[in-house]
Amino acid sequence: MMATSTTVLESMGKPAAAIAFPAERLANSAAEFAEVAARYRPQIFRFLLASLRDPDAAETLTQDCLLKAHRNWASFRGESSVMTWLLRIAINLQKDHWRSRRLQFWKQTASNSVDADDAGNWLPSGESSPEQQVVAKDQVRQVWRTVKNLSERQRTVFMLRHVEEMEIHEIAQAVGLSEGTVKAHLSRAMVRVRAELGGKR
Amino acid sequence: MNPDRLKEQAEDVQVEAALRNFRASIHHWSEQEFARPRAIERTGWSRFQARFWRMIANPALGGTLAAALLITSVGIPVGIQHERAAEAARQAALDQQKKDLQQHLAEEEAKKSTAANTVDDGAFLDDVDSDIARATPDAMQPLASLMMDGPGNSSRR
Numbered sequence: 181m182m183a184t185s186t187t188v189l190e191s192m193g194k195p196a197a198a199i200a201f202p203a204e205r206l207a208n209s210a211a212e213f214a215e216v217a218a219r220y221r222p223q224i225f226r227f228l229l230a231s232l233r234d235p236d237a238a239e240t241l242t243q244d245c246l247l248k249a250h251r252n253w254a255s256f257r258g259e260s261s262v263m264t265w266l267l268r269i270a271i272n273l274q275k276d277h278w279r280s281r282r283l284q285f286w287k288q289t290a291s292n293s294v295d296a297d298d299a300g301n302w303l304p305s306g307e308s309s310p311e312q313q314v315v316a317k318d319q320v321r322q323v324w325r326t327v328k329n330l331s332e333r334q335r336t337v338f339m340l341r342h343v344e345e346m347e348i349h350e351i352a353q354a355v356g357l358s359e360g361t362v363k364a365h366l367s368r369a370m371v372r373v374r375a376e377l378g379g380k381r
Numbered sequence: 382m383n384p385d386r387l388k389e390q391a392e393d394v395q396v397e398a399a400l401r402n403f404r405a406s407i408h409h410w411s412e413q414e415f416a417r418p419r420a421i422e423r424t425g426w427s428r429f430q431a432r433f434w435r436m437i438a439n440p441a442l443g444g445t446l447a448a449a450l451l452i453t454s455v456g457i458p459v460g461i462q463h464e465r466a467a468e469a470a471r472q473a474a475l476d477q478q479k480k481d482l483q484q485h486l487a488e489e490e491a492k493k494s495t496a497a498n499t500v501d502d503g504a505f506l507d508d509v510d511s512d513i514a515r516a517t518p519d520a521m522q523p524l525a526s527l528m529m530d531g532p533g534n535s536s537r538r
Contacts, residue, residue, distance in 0.1 A: 222412075222415050225411060225415050226407065226408065226411035226415075229407070229410065229414060230407045235417075239414075303402060303405060303409065304406075316398075317402075319399035320402050323399055323400065323402075342400050342404060343404050343407050343408075370396075373399075373400075378392075378395075
């Protein structure tokens with residue numbers, strides 16, 4: 181009997197995001213896609229939420245991303261991991277979203293975008309002391325402030341690297357850039373983060 | 382150890398901690414938001430579609446629309462067909478009328494032509510008669526008188 185995608189991933193003992201689905205297993209199967217969607221949906225949502233800071237827009241774009249992925253599921257050849265492929269779709273949708281927002285600048289568009297300072301409040305309480313919590317929240321706010329002012333591409337690369345913890349080559353595949361360009365964007369973003377956090381480099 | 386190097390290491394630790402907290406913050410926020418029930422944002426078009434299908438789902442309105450659709454889809458082609466048939470019949474009647482008129486005119490023409498021929502023939506025979514007629518000699522006069530007075534006599538001499 182043919183193993184499901186999950187079984188394949190689990191049998192390889194690696195994180196799902198790092199594994200490419202074998203092409204022969206990627207038949208145009210609704211059941212398979214449903215499993216993929218259920219597995220990766222939270223991650224896509226998280227990336228879009230971090231990029232847009234708007235939960236409603238992130239949810240809508242997540243739905244759009246999965247819908248688009250479902251339509252193109254048959255054409256997915258497994259050359260990259262499913263997650264990289266899905267993130268590439270999400271990045272394109274996010275670009276379209278920003279573009280349409282820019283075009284609609286004259287409209288009073290309802291936005292639920294969370295302010296960068298408020299976004300820092302979502303720190304889990306954990307086991308740290310109240311003082312450590314305060315310091316941590318302050319750091320998170322500083323990072324958010326920097327990320328907010330990064331260019332769209334730098335922000336995307338930064339989020340993929342430091343939030344989704346993707347490797348450089350995966351980021352390059354997802355954003356459609358060379359590894360060198362990705363490293364350059366990441367480096368510039370890190371310089372600004374360090375500067376915001378008080379570093380000199 | 383070099384103090385600058387120590388400072389750099391301290392900064393690295395600080396940056397790493399900040400990025401770790403940043404990541405944890407986003408993961409936590411995302412989990413909270415993901416679990417929260419939310420209405421999907423609808424575009425104007427999808428709102429219109431949803432409203433349209435809700436309207437269709439109403440039995441009375443749905444029935445009316447179905448009937449309207451049936452009438453439109455069946456009535457219009459039937460009407461067009463009927464119109465075409467009537468037009469064809471009208472054209473056929475006109476053709477027939479034209480044909481009848483032409484036939485009538487032809488008959489009239491033929492009649493006129495026949496009458497004209499008849500008149501001409503009579504005159505022609507009269508001319509011939511006049512050309513070949515001779516005065517009856519005196520000796521034959523009594524016989525000619527008899528012929529003139531006799532039954533079935535014509536005007537010819």
